[in-house]
Amino acid sequence: MEKLEKLSREVWGAYEYLRDNDLSTESGTSRQLRLMDRHRLHLRMVEELLELRGVVEGTHIHTGFENDLILEGNEVWYWAVCTAVNAGMDYESLLPHRALQTGFDTAPVTRTELLPVFDKLLKKLDGPQSHDDELANLVQVFCLVGRACRLNEMPPDRLLEQDKVEMRRKAYMANYWKRPVTLLSR
Numbered sequence: 001m002e003k004l005e006k007l008s009r010e011v012w013g014a015y016e017y018l019r020d021n022d023l024s025t026e027s028g029t030s031r032q033l034r035l036m037d038r039h040r041l042h043l044r045m046v047e048e049l050l051e052l053r054g055v056v057e058g059t060h061i062h063t064g065f066e067n068d069l070i071l072e073g074n075e076v077w078y079w080a081v082c083t084a085v086n087a088g089m090d091y092e093s094l095l096p097h098r099a100l101q102t103g104f105d106t107a108p109v110t111r112t113e114l115l116p117v118f119d120k121l122l123k124k125l126d127g128p129q130s131h132d133d134e135l136a137n138l139v140q141v142f143c144l145v146g147r148a149c150r151l152n153e154m155p156p157d158r159l160l161e162q163d164k165v166e167m168r169r170k171a172y173m174a175n176y177w178k179r180p181v182t183l184l185s186r
Helices: 002-020 028-035 038-057 065-086 096-105 111-125 131-150 157-168 171-178
Strands: none
Touching: 002 028, 002 065, 002 096, 002 157, 002 171, 028 065, 038 065, 038 111, 038 131, 065 096, 065 131, 065 157, 096 131, 111 131, 131 157, 157 171
């Protein structure tokens, strides 16, 4: 889990960097984190969760199950982190790496058996939420992404590796990647 935690913290930190530094002329993510309201970010996360559900169900297809799982799982991760970072939630309150790993480590189920889990969470995400409910639901979103990864025995760090690779290519992120690495939790 150490690799997953390191990746998770690095990528989360990159989003905090984009929120805290006005790079909105260069980065759509910075613009969204600084200007977009949390409700709109939440709605995008729900849209992507529906698409990931479609991948699991076999009704949302781009290039094939494995690649689609990576694509849509990464999209859910992205919008969930953006929602949390925009709301000022800190990493420690969610520990997304643990939720991803917990989901991945959950006893395997079939794709059909996982669909009601999506439906239950989507229902919880529909409508107003208290701060504590929002935190708990985001943890469940990360956990469900981990469970979806398990369907293909694909460790969730694959999603985060892709995100990190894409962000490292952005010239405006160079200062972020030069900073000292945050210590991992114990």
